Amino acid sequence: MMVKKAYEMQHRVLIIDDDLAVLNSIRLGLEGQKGFAAITTDDPVRALKMIEEEDISTVVTDVAMPQVNGLTIIKAVRERDEKIPVILITGSSDEWLLREAIHLGVYEFLKKPFSISDFLVTVQQSLETYELRYQNEMYKTQLQRLVSERTTELLQAQIKLQKSYLNTIHAMVNAMEVNDVYTRGHSERVTALAIVLGKELKLNMDELSELRIGALLHDLGKIGVITTVLNKEQSLSEDEYQIIKMHPETGAKILSPIGFADSIIRTIREHHEWFNGAGYPHGLTGEEIHLYARIVSVADSFDAMTSKRLYRENLDYATAAREIYKNREQQFDPQIAKIFYEKRDSILQVLSRPKAWDELLTLDL
Numbered sequence: 001m002m003v004k005k006a007y008e009m010q011h012r013v014l015i016i017d018d019d020l021a022v023l024n025s026i027r028l029g030l031e032g033q034k035g036f037a038a039i040t041t042d043d044p045v046r047a048l049k050m051i052e053e054e055d056i057s058t059v060v061t062d063v064a065m066p067q068v069n070g071l072t073i074i075k076a077v078r079e080r081d082e083k084i085p086v087i088l089i090t091g092s093s094d095e096w097l098l099r100e101a102i103h104l105g106v107y108e109f110l111k112k113p114f115s116i117s118d119f120l121v122t123v124q125q126s127l128e129t130y131e132l133r134y135q136n137e138m139y140k141t142q143l144q145r146l147v148s149e150r151t152t153e154l155l156q157a158q159i160k161l162q163k164s165y166l167n168t169i170h171a172m173v174n175a176m177e178v179n180d181v182y183t184r185g186h187s188e189r190v191t192a193l194a195i196v197l198g199k200e201l202k203l204n205m206d207e208l209s210e211l212r213i214g215a216l217l218h219d220l221g222k223i224g225v226i227t228t229v230l231n232k233e234q235s236l237s238e239d240e241y242q243i244i245k246m247h248p249e250t251g252a253k254i255l256s257p258i259g260f261a262d263s264i265i266r267t268i269r270e271h272h273e274w275f276n277g278a279g280y281p282h283g284l285t286g287e288e289i290h291l292y293a294r295i296v297s298v299a300d301s302f303d304a305m306t307s308k309r310l311y312r313e314n315l316d317y318a319t320a321a322r323e324i325y326k327n328r329e330q331q332f333d334p335q336i337a338k339i340f341y342e343k344r345d346s347i348l349q350v351l352s353r354p355k356a357w358d359e360l361l362t363l364d365l
C-alpha cells in the first residue's frame with residue numbers, strides 16, 4: 001500500500017447535530033473553507049451508517065440527541081477506526097458525561113456557544129492528529145512487512161547454511177574414514193542406529209538433529225591418530241591403546257571452536273564412557289554421561305562387534321544384540337540396552353535398507 005502524504009490527503013469532516021440551526025450556522029461559517037470537505041447530518045441514526053461507510057478524517061458531534069447520543073457516536077467511531085478523532089459539542093458541563101467521553105477516547109470538547117474560528121482551529125488540530133496517526137499506522141504496517149520479509153530471507157539463509165553445514169560434516173567424516181579402512185561406513189551406520197534408538201526414546205526433532213551430528217562425528221578425533229595405529233592388524237600395545245583412547249577428547253577439541261551445541265561436543269567426548277564408570281576418558285557414571293553419548297555408545301559397540309576386522313571375527317547380529325543386553329548396567333545404560341535388545345528386529349532393519357537409513361541422515365526424518 002502506498003503511504004498518502006499529508007498534502008495529498010482529501011479530508012472529510014462529518015458534523016452531526018440534531019439542532020438544524022447550529023448545523024446551518026456551522027455550514028455557513030465553513031463556506032469557502034479549504035483543507036477539508038464538510039459533510040453534515042441532523043440525523044444521528046443516519047450518522048452511524050455514515051461512520052460505517054464514509055471515508056472520514058474527523059467527526060464533530062453534539063452530545064444530547066434523541067435515540068443516539070454523542071457517547072454512542074464516539075463508540076461507533078472507535079469501532080470503525082481508532083485513528084479518527086471525535087470532537088464533542090457540549091452544552092452542559094455534566095462531569096459524569098465529560099469523564100465518560102474522556103474514557104471513550106474523545107479528542108476534544110467544543111463548548112457551546114463557540115465561534116467558527118474556535119471550531120476551525122479545533123478541527124485543523126484534529127486533522128493533523130489524524131494524519132499523524134495515519135502515517136504512524138502506515139509506518140507500522142511497512143515495518144511489519146519488512147520484518148516478515150527479512151524473517152523469511154533469514155530462514156532461507158539458515159536452511160542454506162544448514163545444508164552446507166551438513167555437507168561439511170559429511171566431508172569431515174569421509175576424510176576421517178579414508179584413514180581407517182576397516183571402519184568405512186561405520187559412522188553412518190552408528191548414526192542410523194542412534195537415530196532409530198533416539199526415536200524409540202521419544203526424542204524430539206531438535207534433539208534427534210543434535211544426536212545425528214554427534215553420532216556422525218563421534219569418532220572424528222581418530223583423524224589425529226596415526227594411520228599405522230588405526231589400521232594395525234595385530235592387537236594394540238598399551239602405548240598404542242593409550243593413543244586411540246585420546247580420540248574422544250581430540251574430537252571434542254577439534255569441534256569446540258566451531259560453535260556446536262554442547263550436547264554434540266559431549267556426545268563425542270563421552271561416547272566411550274561406561275555406565276558403571278569403567279570407561280574413558282573421564283570415568284563418568286550413569287546419567288553423568290550425556291544421553292546422546294549413552295545412545296551412541298550402544299550403537300557404536302553394536303556396529304564394532306558386527307564389523308569384520310583382520311585380527312578378529314565379527315559377531316552376527318543376534319549374538320551382538322545379546323552382548324549389548326548382557327552388558328547393560330556395566331557398559332550401557334540399562335534402559336537403552338533393554339530397548340535395543342527388545343526392539344532389535346525393527347531397529348536393525350535400518351541397516352538392511354541402505355536407502356532408508358540414507359534418508360535418515362537428511363533433515364526430514
Ligand SMILES: [Fe+2]
Pocket residue numbers: 218219247271272300
Ligand atoms: Fe570411538
